[in-house]
Amino acid sequence: MLLITGLVILWVKAPDLYRAKDGAAQATATTRGGILTVAAAVIAAAAAGAGLYFTARTIRLNQQALLETQRTNREADHRGRLALEETQRANREADRRDRYAKAIEQLGHDKAPVRLGAMYSLERLAQDNLELRQAVVDVLCAYLRMPFKAPQRHEPTTELPAEGRENASSSDAIDRELERNTAEELLVRQTAQRLLAAHLHCPPNTPGLNAQAIEASPQVDFWPGISLDLTEASLVDLDLWGLSVTYARFVRATFSGHAEFGGAIFFGDAGFGGATFSGDAEFGGAIFFGDAGFGGATFSGHAGFGGATFSGDAEFTEATFSGHAGFTGATFSGHAEFGGATFSGDAGFTGATFSGRAWFFGATFSGHAVFDNSATFCKDVVFTRATFSGDAGFTGATFSGHAEFGGATFSGHAAFTRATFSGHAAFTRATFSGYAVFTRATFSGRAWFFGATFSGHTAFTGATFSGHAAFTGATFSGHALFGGVTHSENVVLESVRVLRINDRDLDRKWPDGWTVRPDADADADDPTRGTLVRGGSGL
Incomplete structure (x- = not known):
């Protein structure tokens, strides 16, 4: 410009x-x-x-x-x-909903093959659709919770008259039909059990503790993050070996045949309260990260908990063990509750570790009760009013807290050889009918045997009493050996009754400074009864 x-x-x-x-x-x-x-x-x-x-x-x-x-x-x-x-x-x-709804509907079909097909359809849906897995598991569990009872057979015990044979033939046909239906239903139910086991078993080459960290995928058969609810379910020959689930409820469930939970891992609470195990129940090596509830459960066969780990509380209150109960090497990190439990067979707790309170109040041991070989009680243990009909073995056991055996009854031999009591040990009014062996036992705290009854061979030979040891009011009927007791000055035997003091077949050795003085008022039943006194003349 x-x-x-x-x-x-x-x-x-x-x-x-x-x-x-x-x-x-x-x-x-x-x-x-x-x-x-x-x-x-x-x-x-x-x-x-x-x-x-x-x-x-x-x-x-x-x-x-x-x-x-x-x-x-x-x-x-x-x-x-x-x-x-x-x-x-x-x-x-829409297709998934249709398939799911159709499968659910077919589960109620009267034909077993249709029900089987429905289960496999649900399993396939859950494998391909991650969000359906818990729902499908819930459906299978609900099916197993439905009542299942074998029909009663009504077989004649005598020869029927001719006019009744036609009716009998009809009844037999009905029974055969019921048996066939029952067999088919059992097949369907065991298929449901196997499907659950197949997808809840820890994958190969995967440590069980890492199973729940696996990312869910249609390409992986294992289903992480699943909970089971089989409350009051009827289960036959259930095999859940290597199971890995979050929570599980088997409350009041009925297990017919063998029940396998060996190596199972329960990452949450596991409830078996009131369950009935008709056959053997195997929980060997199982891990319970939450509370484990077996209160009121009934074990008719062998109950195997060897090497099991209970990280939470273990509840076996009022449980019944008809066969052998094996807890060898088990670890109880929380409270172990066995109050009122009944052990009809042998009970093995060899090498078990109780880190929390161990409660056996009122428990009944009809067979041998074995807590030998370094069974460890880290806190208080209560066997008050427990009944040991067989031998009770606590040889080498360690009691770090208080040990309460007040009112306990030992009908067989009671062995506490080399047992270590770091806290108070109370055997007040306990009854020992067989051998009572405390040889080389160590009592660091108070030891109370007030009113205890020793009817058989009693041995405290080489025992160590670092605290006060009171046997006041106790009764000794058989052998009584206190030779080599360490810190015998802490042993108090005031008012101890000694029966059959003139029986030369009985071997008795009291702590230094104690002698038996015959009672002037001895009754006719035992004219040789005496009382232990400190010093003075006596037997």
């Missing part, structure tokens, strides 16, 4: 530039010609620039239009794909 303005001014002023010179007109014309040439060039350049500008602008607008068209097309394609995917998802969801 400035250039054009300058050219215009130069055009106007050109005559004045050459007015005083010769040839001014020609010079002016020449100058103005040059101005026109420059102006023409400027105008041409401006026109070319304008053309370039408008061309570039057109290209840019076209590019923007193209980009906008492409963006619009992409958005349309995306919306189309989303709509297609949503339609496909809706179709799959």
